[in-house]
Amino acid sequence: MKGPAAWLSWLLTLLPLAPTAAAQGDARRSGLEFMTPALQALQRDDTQNPAALWLKDGEQRFSTACNACHTPQDLRGVAARYPAFDSVLGKPVTLTQRFNLCRQRHAKAVPWAAESSELLGLAAYVGSLSRSMPIAPPADPRLAPFQAQGQRLYAQRIGQLDLSCAQCHDSQAGGRLAGSTIPQAHPTGYPIYRLEWQAMGSLQRRLRNCMSGVRAEPYAFGADEFTALELYLMQRAAGMPMDTPAVRP
Amino acid sequence: MALSLINAPARVARGQVFEIRASVAHTMESGQRADSEGRLLARDIIRRVECRYGGELVFAADLFPAVAANPYLAFHTVAVASGPISVRWLGDNGFEHSASVAIEVT
Numbered sequence: 001m002k003g004p005a006a007w008l009s010w011l012l013t014l015l016p017l018a019p020t021a022a023a024q025g026d027a028r029r030s031g032l033e034f035m036t037p038a039l040q041a042l043q044r045d046d047t048q049n050p051a052a053l054w055l056k057d058g059e060q061r062f063s064t065a066c067n068a069c070h071t072p073q074d075l076r077g078v079a080a081r082y083p084a085f086d087s088v089l090g091k092p093v094t095l096t097q098r099f100n101l102c103r104q105r106h107a108k109a110v111p112w113a114a115e116s117s118e119l120l121g122l123a124a125y126v127g128s129l130s131r132s133m134p135i136a137p138p139a140d141p142r143l144a145p146f147q148a149q150g151q152r153l154y155a156q157r158i159g160q161l162d163l164s165c166a167q168c169h170d171s172q173a174g175g176r177l178a179g180s181t182i183p184q185a186h187p188t189g190y191p192i193y194r195l196e197w198q199a200m201g202s203l204q205r206r207l208r209n210c211m212s213g214v215r216a217e218p219y220a221f222g223a224d225e226f227t228a229l230e231l232y233l234m235q236r237a238a239g240m241p242m243d244t245p246a247v248r249p
Numbered sequence: 250m251a252l253s254l255i256n257a258p259a260r261v262a263r264g265q266v267f268e269i270r271a272s273v274a275h276t277m278e279s280g281q282r283a284d285s286e287g288r289l290l291a292r293d294i295i296r297r298v299e300c301r302y303g304g305e306l307v308f309a310a311d312l313f314p315a316v317a318a319n320p321y322l323a324f325h326t327v328a329v330a331s332g333p334i335s336v337r338w339l340g341d342n343g344f345e346h347s348a349s350v351a352i353e354v355t
Contacts, residue, residue: 047256050319053274057252198277198318 150232189246
């Protein structure tokens with residue numbers, strides 16, 4: 001009986017020194033890991049993932065609307081760095097807001113509507129160019145106040161149920177809300193194909209769902225509060241691999 | 250957005266059984282749901298899928314309101330000769346969409 005105990009205590013002394021200890025100690029899990037093996041397989045196989053319909057649409061749109069200035073190689077890792085600061089507007093913008101700014105400023109075109117198939121397809125395609133790359137929020141000091149605002153919003157109780165994001169996604173993550181598993185709310189795979197929606201949707205659509213779930217009035221699409229929340233969530237998920245376009249239940 | 254995908258191997262050995270995966274972007278509105286005003290939403294579904302390999306019908310299916318949005322079907326056939334594999338989707342309100350991919354049989 002003495003043998004295994006001694007072996008265990010020897011192992012424990014090693015733990016803080018081992019280089020992988022930090023990675024193993026990272027308790028953060030992507031929503032992917034909370035899904036059933038069947039759903040994980042659906043996401044991982046591009047010939048089964050229903051988001052592929054939008055992905056193909058986005059790829060075609062990229063090759064007509066964006067190819068004059070951008071190549072797919074240039075845009076590798078870009079989705080992992082957004083939201084980023086826009087010096088003209090003086091505030092951070094999300095990736096899809098950047099697409100529309102690019103359209104207005106350089107292509108002199110009409111911006112696409114929030115949640116339109118054009119915007120979701122392009123976001124899925126540009127997001128897929130960062131697949132498996134670590135989320136890397138830019139070290140831009142101008143973003144700091146907006147990240148702090150996002151953190152405050154994350155912890156702020158809202159709605160008739162008087163719940164904050166943190167109360168479910170930090171304190172109860174891994175638990176159940178009726179039949180569903182509560183994930184840790186890491187935005188690794190947006191835009192996602194959500195089975196409940198039977199369609200593709202953005203992070204803002206997901207956040208609006210949560211807000212109406214706690215019976216709060218959701219912010220409008222494109223609201224600065226959503227950008228601040230996304231900034232905080234990306235910071236919170238920094239280093240986790242992107243898995244856009246993801247499937248979620 | 251009548252957009253569809255067909256996944257089939259680009260090259261197959263003659264006589265080999267291979268898989269074809271097809272999907273199409275479609276709402277598959279069942280006709281059972283109501284909108285926010287309580288009005289019944291009219292049924293709008295895909296009712297028929299046909300797959301032809303070199304012009305010959307190799308797979309067909311009838312779809313019904315219980316099928317989810319963006320239908321996905323996977324089925325098998327035997328490689329006989331190089332040629333196009335075309336999938337045709339037919340539905341309510343005159344919906345018709347077809348797409349094809351070429352396979353090379355070696």
